[in-house]
Amino acid sequence: MxxxxxxxxxxxxxxxxxxxxxxxxxxxxxxxxxxxxxxxxxxxxxxxxxxxxxxxxxxxxxxxxxxxxxxxxxxxxxxxxxxxxxxxxxxxxxxxxxxxxxxxxxxxxxxxxxxxxxxxxxxxxxxxxxxxxxxxxxxxHVLIEPEELTRDDEPGALYQVYSPFAKRWFERLKTEHVQQRIRSQRAAITYLDQPLEQHASLFQFTWSKLFGGNCPPVDHLDEYLTRNAKSITVPIPPTGSRVALQRLREFRQRSLADYKEQRDFPDRDATSQLSMYFKNGSITPAMVLAELQLGPLDFKHKDGPTHFIKEIAWREFYYHVLYHRPEVEHSAFLERYRDLIWENREDWFEAWKQGLTGFPIVDAGMRQLRTTGWMHNRVRMIVASFLTKDLLIDWKWGERWFMEQLLDGDLACNNGGWQWAASTGCDPQPYFRIFNPWLQSAKFDPQGNYIRTYVPELRELDAKAIHEPYAHGYTGDYPEPLVDHSVQRGKALALYRTER
Ligand SMILES: Cc1cc2nc3c(=O)[nH]c(=O)nc-3n(C[C@H](O)[C@H](O)[C@H](O)COP(=O)(O)OP(=O)(O)OC[C@H]3O[C@@H](n4cnc5c(N)ncnc54)[C@H](O)[C@@H]3O)c2cc1C
Structure with a gap:
């Protein structure tokens, strides 16, 4: 040798x-x-x-x-x-x-x-x-690992409710141990701000040096890039840690202070859009905290920055759930909802996927997903609730469709989000609290600007008519509502009650 x-x-x-x-x-x-x-x-x-x-x-x-x-x-x-x-x-x-x-x-x-x-x-x-x-x-890729944060009263066991989990998570955040994890990422930020040439000899080894000209194994990345490029259907955003850091900085400048008040409105550019970068590890929660340098944070605080970090804690919560209860990948977290008898109408599922349900806020969301590969969180909640509790279709169908479409598709968060909306998950929305899509639409897209962006058929309607066009004398090409919300609500309640 x-x-x-x-x-x-x-x-x-x-x-x-x-x-x-x-x-x-x-x-x-x-x-x-x-x-x-x-x-x-x-x-x-x-x-x-x-x-x-x-x-x-x-x-x-x-x-x-x-x-x-x-x-x-x-x-x-x-x-x-x-x-x-x-x-x-x-x-x-x-x-x-x-x-x-x-x-x-x-x-x-x-x-x-x-x-x-x-x-x-x-x-x-x-x-x-x-x-x-x-x-x-x-x-x-998580700040606190699943084995590091378990129940105080039952060591090793998962917190099944987000609030006590997040309270403990924020307490851990203050510990020297975790602060050190965050501080250590300051150097990463400095590195990202410097030109690469400054680090030209940071590493000392290459595959061709190792093989010394003796035919190193063939790299397949370019082949994959060429093959996959043919089937892409949405614009692919710029990638990498520098882009993610830039996004974070723009978000801090633009929206962090008002995050709590603005984040639920899909027509406002009020969230970070960092999810796809978290997914690949281009950025991590520790890097975010190192860059933002928010000072002492407490779960009780109600300001924008704390609320933003609480969302990152939701991400960690879902990772902890998946770790402790891996069976959620294939079945409901709550055993009593594992055998719900869904109606599963294929034609309704197709209309939902295509954004042709006749519920403008739902259709706008589904079209945003298809055309951009991303959907605003509030709208994800609305369309997921609509699929399960208005169309009575299995949440696993929706979960799969999201994974096929989302650039940020992530098993833990997607599964957690779907099971939350379907009321089958860990700390779910109670099954009897069913989103009314008409009201959600009027509340979170008051001017109808989000709907106008993705549903051009309704572009000319005013801020009142756009949410429920047929109730306001609309006669154009946009489809009539697929279902009657109040009838479907009753059916959904009955469906969940039979399984209790
Ligand atoms: C049905 C459904 C499916 C979802 N599927 C995914 C998914 O596949 N991948 C994914 O990353 N998120 C998913 N989410 C969570 C959330 O919608 C996205 O993380 C968020 O919209 C991403 O946008 P953002 O980066 O601008 O978020 P911001 O509001 O800027 O939040 C910052 C970060 O916190 C995390 N976060 C925010 N909200 C949540 C949440 N509700 N649950 C978990 N983490 C959250 C994300 O990592 C996000 O990037 C889903 C939510 C629902 C209701």
Whole structure:
């Protein structure tokens, strides 16, 4: 075997950034910058029934940006078109064959989805046993991990209600331990603000140096980008940590102070639109807190910044739920609602998907989703409630459609949001509190501007008529309401009552 200084591999998964990446930093310190990146496309992931071409495009673009950045700072990323086990088998076989030493360690950041936990558990045993490499993992995409925050009265158990969870979460936020996690991200922000050229020799190793011209394994990223580009149906927003940081700064300037009052109005640019960047790890809650430097926060505070952080705590809450109760991926959190008898009319489902239900606020939301890959949170709540409690269609159908369409589609948050709206989940909306789509529309889109943006058929209607056109003598092409809300409300109540 040739003489080679020890080096490490960082296995990227949903932590697609260099700045403040904890496991990558560990590896960098251990090997004085001699770290190489690997990404392995899991076939299981690509063939998931809720796979989204558009989200995959956003993901691939982020991955490409990461590869470019790593190359600019003295490292490299190798994207392999096989699952991780096969990827490492191929890689180690190629190294062994050429008598090149294996890496000393493989690092990755922890993930909490059931599939990922199983995969990571297997890999953490298999890699050291088979190849003698050390595996090192770190916390990254949540601020507080599921095992770090469990019930005071029942250690190890999940808080099933958001408020007590969030109160504890805010208490933990104040601890030195968690503050340190946030402070450590200040350096990440500084790094992002500096030109890349300043970091040109941050890393000291590349795949071609390792293989010394001996045909390193082929990178498949460009092939994926070309193949996937053909099927994209929405504009793909710019990607990466710098874009995410910029979005955060613009949001702070524009809307943070009024976030609590404005966030529910879909025609106002009042939320951060960071969700898709959280999903890929371009930004993390710790980075957000490091950048905003909000000072001491308390769950009881009612200001805009605290409210924004409370939303991030909702995200963490859903991750904790998924971790402690992985069965929610496939069934209702509340056992008594697992066998609800939904009507599941395919034609109604199709009308909902296409934004042709005759309920303008619902149709605007569904069209926003189809044309942009994103939907405002208030409208997500309205359309989810409408699907389950007006159309009496299984929430799992809606959950799947969202995952197929959303650029920010995320198992924990999407499942949590759907089960909340369908009243089947952890800390759900009570089943008898059913959104009235007409009232929601008038309350949260008072001028009808949101509807006008996505439902051009109604553009000419005034602020009153636009919410319920047929009640105001409308005679155009826009469809009549698919159902009578009050009749469907009664049916929904009966449906839930039979299962109690
Ligand atoms: C039916 C339904 C499905 C949803 N599916 C997803 C999904 O697949 N992926 C996803 O990231 N979010 C989902 N959400 C939550 C929420 O709608 C989005 O996170 C939010 O709209 C993203 O916009 P933003 O980044 O501007 O949010 P902001 O208002 O700026 O909030 C900041 C961050 O807090 C988190 N957050 C905000 N609201 C929620 C919430 N209700 N639950 C959990 N986290 C929240 C997000 O990470 C968000 O980026 C869903 C909500 C519902 C009701």
């Amino acid at each position: 040739s003489e080679l200084a020890p080096y490490g591999i960082h296995w990227f998964r949903r932590d697609l950034r260099v700045a403040g990446n904890p496991a990558l930093q560990w590896n960098w310190r251990q090997h004085q910058g001699r770290v190489l990146g690997v990404f392995a496309f899991d076939k299981t992931f690509l063939s998931r029934p809720d796979f989204s071409v558009n989200r995959f495009a956003f993901f691939l673009e982020t991955l490409k940006g990461l590869r470019d950045e790593l190359r600019a700072i003295g490292s490299d990323l190798l994207v392999l078109d096989v699952g991780p086990q096969q990827a490492y088998e191929q890689l180690f076989a190629a190294l062994d064959q050429r008598q090149i030493p294996r890496p000393q360690a493989i690092s990755f950041n922890r993930d909490y989805e059931p599939f990922a936990r199983k995969r990571d558990g297997l890999m953490s045993e298999w890699l050291p046993k088979t190849y003698g490499v050390t595996v090192h993992t770190e916390r990254d």
